[in-house]
Amino acid sequence: AQRVTQPEKLLSVFKGAPVELKCNYSYSGSPELFWYVQYSRQRLQLLLRHISRESIKGFTADLNKGETSFHLKKPFAQEEDSAMYYCALGGRNTGFQKLVFGTGTRLLVSP
Amino acid sequence: GAGVSQSPRYKVAKRGQDVALRCDPISGHVSLFWYQQALGQGPEFLTYFQNEAQLDKSGLPSDRFFAERPEGSVSTLKIQRTQQEDSAVYLCASSFGLAGGETQYFGPGTRLLVL
Numbered sequence: 271a272q273r274v275t276q277p278e279k280l281l282s283v284f285k286g287a288p289v290e291l292k293c294n295y296s297y298s299g300s301p302e303l304f305w306y307v308q309y310s311r312q313r314l315q316l317l318l319r320h321i322s323r324e325s326i327k328g329f330t331a332d333l334n335k336g337e338t339s340f341h342l343k344k345p346f347a348q349e350e351d352s353a354m355y356y357c358a359l360g361g362r363n364t365g366f367q368k369l370v371f372g373t374g375t376r377l378l379v380s381p
Numbered sequence: 382g383a384g385v386s387q388s389p390r391y392k393v394a395k396r397g398q399d400v401a402l403r404c405d406p407i408s409g410h411v412s413l414f415w416y417q418q419a420l421g422q423g424p425e426f427l428t429y430f431q432n433e434a435q436l437d438k439s440g441l442p443s444d445r446f447f448a449e450r451p452e453g454s455v456s457t458l459k460i461q462r463t464q465q466e467d468s469a470v471y472l473c474a475s476s477f478g479l480a481g482g483e484t485q486y487f488g489p490g491t492r493l494l495v496l
Contacts, residue, residue: 274423313384314424314472314487356423367412367476368437369485371423 272297274359276372283347284380291342291375293331293357302360303333303340304369309353317342317355327351347379383407385488387473393494394463402458402491406475413456414485415448416472424472430456463495 273296283289295301305317318326320333320340331342340357354376358369386405394400406413411432416424417440427446429437432453441448445464450456460467470492474485 276423313489316484319484358423367483368414368426368429368440369416369424370426371416373421373423 272359272361272370274357274370274372276355276357276375278375279373280376280378282378282380285349286346289342289344289347289351289377289379291355291357291377293340293342293372295338295340295357295359297338297359297361299361301333303331304358304360305329305331305340305342306356306358306371307353308356314356347377349379349381352377352379385473385475385486387471387488387491389491390489391492391494393496395496396463396465398463398495399459399461400463400493402460402471402493404456404458404473404475404488406454406456406473407477407486408454410475410477410486411453412476412478412483412485413450414474414476415456415458416474417442418470418472418490420469427458427471460493463493465495468493468495 275294303320306314307317308314329344354374356374357372360369388403413430415427418424426440428448430450445461447459470490472490473488476483476485
């Protein structure tokens with residue numbers, strides 16, 4: 271079965287500290303992985319996707335097929351990074367286009 | 382342009398009532414998705430439309446749930462005889478094309494509380 275696991279419900283760090291939000295997945299085939307973010311009182315929005323290999327707001331994520339992981343990283347956290355982060359899996363085996371989401375990790379960056 | 386909009390934003394229903402939730406996708410977007418997000422959980426897929434065709438309804442939890450998109454734009458998710466376990470945020474998302482992996486743009490959600 272396709273599954274996304276985010277082991278941490280809450281990650282609390284101080285401003286300027288490195289951040290790593292963990293995501294592991296199970297999938298047979300070629301997965302497409304995404305990170306979505308939801309800031310307070312805003313809607314869910316795409317942060318980045320693995321196929322783009324881009325850095326958004328200082329965040330990066332590398333797909334590691336051997337470890338079936340897609341961890342989200344940022345070297346220096348900012349207070350405005352505080353939000354709910356969801357890892358999501360897409361691809362043909364999940365059905366035509368639907369996304370399978372993890373349960374989310376709340377990132378809290380304190381001053 | 383405007384993003385995905387949903388109405389109502391909040392709905393309180395008595396157990397057994399029928400409810401209808403509306404989604405207006407971004408103009409021109411072919412694909413439309415419904416997700417259900419229970420408290421403390423991530424969104425879970427309910428159903429998918431490509432234009433007016435409902436191609437995947439594997440996530441609908443019971444036959445009390447029904448979705449339609451008759452003209453390939455606005456979509457309605459209907460829940461009949463609501464139960465307390467239906468309480469959740471219902472999210473609508475749309476994407477431009479047909480290829481897997483395209484960015485899905487989410488609406489603000491409808492928060493449904495069944496008493």
